[in-house]
Amino acid sequence: MSLKNIPFFEYPKLWSDDRENLLSIIDNVSLTGGFILQKAVSDFETELANYSGANYSVGVGNATDGMEILLEAIGINLGDEIIISSHTMLATASAIKVCGGSPIPVDIGDDNLIDPKAVEDAITSKTVGIMPTQLNGRTCDMYAILEIAKKHGLFIVEDAAQALGSRYKGQHAGTFGLASAISFFPAKVLGCLGDAGSILVNDDDLYHNIYQIHDHGRDVDGEVKRWGRNSRLDNIQAAILSYKLQSYHNVIDRRREVAQMYQDRLSQLEELILPPAPGIDLDNYDVYQNYELQAENRDELKTYLGENNIGTLIQWGGMAVHQFKQLGFNQTLPKTEQFFKGCIMLPMNVFISNDDIDYICEKVNSFYRGNGKKTF
Numbered sequence: 001m002s003l004k005n006i007p008f009f010e011y012p013k014l015w016s017d018d019r020e021n022l023l024s025i026i027d028n029v030s031l032t033g034g035f036i037l038q039k040a041v042s043d044f045e046t047e048l049a050n051y052s053g054a055n056y057s058v059g060v061g062n063a064t065d066g067m068e069i070l071l072e073a074i075g076i077n078l079g080d081e082i083i084i085s086s087h088t089m090l091a092t093a094s095a096i097k098v099c100g101g102s103p104i105p106v107d108i109g110d111d112n113l114i115d116p117k118a119v120e121d122a123i124t125s126k127t128v129g130i131m132p133t134q135l136n137g138r139t140c141d142m143y144a145i146l147e148i149a150k151k152h153g154l155f156i157v158e159d160a161a162q163a164l165g166s167r168y169k170g171q172h173a174g175t176f177g178l179a180s181a182i183s184f185f186p187a188k189v190l191g192c193l194g195d196a197g198s199i200l201v202n203d204d205d206l207y208h209n210i211y212q213i214h215d216h217g218r219d220v221d222g223e224v225k226r227w228g229r230n231s232r233l234d235n236i237q238a239a240i241l242s243y244k245l246q247s248y249h250n251v252i253d254r255r256r257e258v259a260q261m262y263q264d265r266l267s268q269l270e271e272l273i274l275p276p277a278p279g280i281d282l283d284n285y286d287v288y289q290n291y292e293l294q295a296e297n298r299d300e301l302k303t304y305l306g307e308n309n310i311g312t313l314i315q316w317g318g319m320a321v322h323q324f325k326q327l328g329f330n331q332t333l334p335k336t337e338q339f340f341k342g343c344i345m346l347p348m349n350v351f352i353s354n355d356d357i358d359y360i361c362e363k364v365n366s367f368y369r370g371n372g373k374k375t376f
Ligand SMILES: Cc1ncc(COP(=O)(O)O)c(C=O)c1O
Pocket: 062, 063, 064, 065, 088, 089, 091, 092, 133, 135, 159, 161, 162, 182, 183, 184, 185, 196, 197
């Protein structure tokens, strides 16, 4: 096998692999002069809503802004508690915090997503909502979460930043609660050439509130209705996202194929706990934003793969939300802490070839089968 170099994600390829088409999209939008809140944005908003089955989508600057805006639109009071998974980006928690709320991280379950039992245990008289993160392109057990929310009179909003196209019992991530935020950060399954995001929402009134907040308090007709801010998806990114959404199903298919190849080549290693293979759980349709697994001797494996020119990443820099003690968290969450001792992500994107996957898996196997370990 020839010497390989497989970065975790090759950002320049987002441009170089499709330069001519992207140039012509940028040219077309720029020639119209419609850079802000013009047709390309409203077209993409309609397409995204249709794709996911939501009544509305609102393009925003990024998913973090999206979460802040939707929480502001719902309206939370100082100290209101919102339960989140501790295995999420700090952005989920910070969005709650900047809106005056109190993020309450809880443990993950066997699927590494928020544990419904832990959610129920964390409910207090101050709890107003649950904000599950649909992590790694997988939707959590939303029927269980919906039932808990109903029983306790709580709202649900979703951090669906990593999960566009992912489904649970046939329903799209991001459409289970009052609203959700999706990220189009370049490395996302649907990624653009900069920061961008969208909010999905069903309710008419909430949609108008969200719309107003994202554009200086102005409604769709331009009339000022309330205080707002500026967090708009810009037209060039929207046009690129519209173009990419057309072939999005191919991207998901390929990612699922890559996941299956990892499964076939690594599942015999007892030192690893792999994510669920595509199709194994009939309730879940996963889009594999990440291929995150748990590995024995994780740090040595990471070093070994690095020495063999294979890029890997440990999510959130290896810190679950509740482990940021400097931000005031004081929970002990055993499952999450155990998970973070061994978690690592292998390359998962459409730029890697079948040969690359063979090479990665051969190196992982050789690490555990002795050849690799000899180097330590
Ligand atoms: C789970 C999760 N939440 C929130 C975000 C924030 O998204 P953005 O960078 O678009 O603000 C990300 C982005 O990586 C994410 O993965």
